[in-house]
Amino acid sequence: MLRRLLLFIIFLWTSSSYSQDTIPYQNSFSSNILSTKNPSTSISFSGFYRFLGYVRNQQETFPNNSGKTLVISSGDTYREPMFLLKLNGKTRDNITFGADLMINSLYKGPSTAPQPLTLDLGLNMSTSITTKHGIFKFKSGGVSWYRQSRLTVWGNRSLNRMSIFERRPQTPLNKIPINRYLNYYNSGLIDEGIRYGSRAFQGIFLQGSKLPFNFSLKGVIGKSNFNRSLLETSDNFTGCFQLKNTPNNSSKITYNYLSSWANIDSLSDDRRNYFIHTLEFDKKWNKLQVQMELGLGKYQDPTRNLGYGEAILLNIKTEKSAKVPINAQLYRISPQFVNVTGNFLNTSVLEVFPNVEGIGTTVRTPYQSPMVGLGSPVNNRQGVSINADITLGQLKLNGGIGVFTEIDTSYAALSYIHNVNGQTLSRIYLFAQNWGPYNALNSTYRGIFENVNISDTTATGLANFKKFFNTIEFQAKYNNKIFGKNYYIFSLTRLNSCQKNLNILPQVGEQALISQLSEEIDLSVDMSKNTTLVFSYGIEKILGNASTDTGDSQEATATSTFFEKLGLDNLFRYTNARNQKNRFFGFGLDYQIGQNAMIFLRHNRYRYFDPNFIENHLKGWETILELKINF
Template sequence: MRGWPVVLALALGLSVGTASAQAPAGGEALLGLDRPEEALDLASPTPFAVSDSVLDGRTLRLDLTESLDLGSASDQAPVPAVREPLALDFSSMTDALPDDTTEVLRERPQPLTVFGYYRLFLYGRNMTEPYPNLAPFERAYGVGDGYREPMLSVTVLGRPNGRSSFATELFVYTPYEGTENENNTISLNLGVNFYGNFRTEAGNFGVRAGGIHWYNLSPFTIGVYQVLDRFSIFDRTPWEGVNGSVKYDSYFETGQANPGDQRWNYQAFQGLILDGRELPGGIGFDAFFGKTQPNGGLPGAATDPTTTVPGGGTSGGVPTYLDFSGEARALPSFIGGGRLQRAFGDNLVALNSIYSYRTLDSLTAERRQYQVHTANFDANAFGVNVSGELGASLFESPAYDSKWGEALMLRAKVPAERTVFPLDVQLYQVGRHFYNENGEIATGNNPQLRANAGCEVAAGDGGVGGVITQVNQLAHNRRGVNVNTGWRGGPAQFGVGWGLAHELAPTTSELSYVHRVNGLALSRIYNPFPENATCATQFGPLGRQYSFFRGVFERVQTTDVDPVSGTALNRKFYHAVDLTGKVRGRLLDRNLYLFYLGSFGSANPSAQALPRDDDTYLFVQYHEFDLYAEITDRFMLTGYLGLENARGGRFTELSDETGLPRDQVARGIGVGFDWTLAPNTGLYVRHRWMDFEDRSFPLDTYQGREMTVELKIFI
């Protein structure tokens, strides 16, 4: 604790020195880039052409202010780039540059580029009324947020010739814990990435290999559930940049707090990716082989299945993921697949396929494997966008009788010019046997299909059973519809989403929902991925809560089940309503932002027009208010208020003390500030008060507060 002021002083000195350095003289035109390989003409099979307007004399300036495609397979998101433009010296070029500089840049090697950031994250908490068995960790103070986010990151980009390039990232993790501590680590964050591009008369071809790449194929194969402006941005993500009020303007306009952030759009992939575009007939292809996160060892993290988190998951020290290395690498686990597509102008049709397997025993041929095959399209006509995907999957394991499962989704987006309000309508059906760990569909409803047969809840899972979802969040064993619309008036924007779905078959007797208001703070207390863990971290006096990456969910047991087998007797209907409200105004000639997020969800025995808390299995509602006030050009005050309520129905577990189902209330109050010390340096402070109680289950209560201080410097 006594060393923190010294650390802050040194870091602040570094930031001032870095910020004072003047960028080399050059042209004012900048390139807006999302990833470093774009700067070096790396990843895309159709690389951009740099016009002569960005060249001024002997200097090419590249604005790398967006997120970089660099990260860890388990939890590292793309790292935002430096706020100052990088200057690459082309003094060896001739003074007279050709009008078209595309070939010049492609053929000439570029110098080695080195940049990075320093991120000091100080964390402290005081749980005044903790859950049982947390002692002696009611109070905890640490350097680092417990995730695999480096304190010092140095990225090296190089291009040895006009057709290939490489990138790697070195990181230093928690150097303030002493020379003998195992967490004092200097290592590669990504491995070494290689990129190549080859333009031929037959088409454009690209290759990516090694390291970690951010990659998508299609929503049902390799994809991520996409949602904008439906999550609070009060708590910063570790991969955010130094952006001041730009963050809040962007969130108001587009719903993106960190434009270019690849974590929310792509899956982490390690291996080999080949792609081709602009082939004869408009044909394109992708082919890949390697590992996604599920192939990296999250399921079955320990070779000894009896080893789990000490104390039933109630350990509470400041967590670290460094020792969570997954199962032995001697057991093969890979994924492969590809895509064949054809473009018709702005329209696209594609066939997609993936095959994933994990060897269960080194002495036998037993495998847990699944395959997914789909066709998808994207069409535009008269301003209307229509997209869809149709496919099937087959899950196979020694303990499961293999069956094919179907998945179908059709979505239309109609602009306001065609209707009174813009409309986004989605229809879908996903069978109970459809399974894929890498797509955007939640596939935890069928208890026969499990990522880890030895665990009721596998490490990393964000829910089990019938999940209370947001609008447009898909889950298998459901048929449903989602509708979104929005409008804008003066300084305000509003959005409404509505969803209704029903189970195709009563496969599960469990429900689950996310604790949104204080979930991030709880996940810092109860490590989602502790050393030698086999299953998800389970905690709380009743053992109903589970920790995952930056969140917590709760498991609910229903009681209308077969008395002999314990299986569910009735299908459930799922309802969702999401509300958003955003206001951007001026107060004393300074920017003022107010954001509201409301979400309602329920599981009922019959279909209803709206989520409701009577005649229900489970009803959950969330209300979150964010306030951001600009005090000076570089200083902003931040505020947060969150309210959460979850109520169980008569067909859920009852309290022995009160004889009533759960009735939970959670509150979160936060204050803080963003201080932009220099164009490349920011200081961010957040202080949160949190409390939770279940009025029906007296033991289920906690209260406390946490404080975080983040200093981020791009160098």
């Protein structure tokens, strides 16, 4: 019986193999293009979903109530996507393309119009050509991030001394929550995404590598957010180019060029333009590295021709493996050397920050003689700074000191960046200039700075003196275990001052035009593999002297109520000028709910107060809940 069944199956198989079907097979209808075994294009997708719930409740507000007393919203009103879909593809002809599709918050209340699906950075296309002379890559389309040299194109990067309590949307997820704090303890760096340290350009990009005689090149011509025309219909372009030679593994020589121009009148050919040439040298000897960039630039517009100006950046640093790694920086950037895409602040020409609606306010940086941290150069300034690191068991210490002076006298004003409550205050009134009851606050992207007027002026409105700046920064990082749980403590102390005379150390007495002292402490505790508790405390004190703005309080106040109560007259003074005190306390939770999904909770209580400027009083709390899912 079994034998007969096997013979029957073999007969049917052979019959179907050698016969033709009477009814041909047809695929069911589909509007999709049929897939082939070797497709001409490969496409991949990635992205994230990010929900941000935000609540702010203010118990004390400015008289004009800038920012609502109670805010309950989805998102913190910055233009950052709730949903981002990254599309990347590559054709068989080696042409790659990519696009970032985004949707802003869907939870904005009733609306007759649906929330559109738009492009975040546009559609980019690129290709590469390999020849016997090298590999050439071309890219064009939407917005891309570009970096060249510190004097030409470079993002605002400093020494990464900061509080890491707050998160930014572009901050990627870690494998486990505690790794964010572990990485900061080990290296002092936090990954803020591809844009960190770079500038946004839209145009045509060129890159050449493996060229003869160890040369390489790159460049771009297009548009940036900087040096925009006053009229959106007017032309403005920025182009830059780099040619690098690497004779050996320990030496590099680089030439950089940048040119930027913008039409400023729709009825004439008047332009605002500047150009820059620089040479870079990079040399390593055993455990020592020397980096230097020399530059020559020129700025002109219809009302002024600043002529040529020089710039030099010199870094001398030892290897990290040294017992006490040292990084010394010397720089000089003349007031005629103007650029708003480099790694330094422009204080010479305000017009390169146009007040184009929705553009000028977002890129405006501290302009009037800013007090800045170490590693942040400013034009019309020269100086030297030294930074060092040392490790003592599980305690890591790093710090630096800097002395700087103006090259020429400048505007009779100062500006300082708030180290404490900076992000909190910026969320009250986004990208606004000269706001607050005394028109002194200016909001930037997740930060805020304040302007100070100086009374000791000339007839032309300039200060009667050159300004001198001093800075000290000190950071301590410690890791240990308690009840078997890892914890990390980060402490950051910063002291800045500006005065009329040269000093080695920052000044805090009457001789300082402005002195600023801040202390920030972060604590993170690894409760489990999926859970990390975080805490943060910050306090900031800003003092002015008689040459700066005077408040509207009828009585002078003590610079330290603590020392006043103790009767220690030598440790405080009475003043009618700035006597600000900012305070911040926050706690939160980082929780991993899946391999690519995390929840972040942050709650903080803040106060911004000055007894001499009666209307300068803000007090309240914020709560932020972030859900981020990568795919």
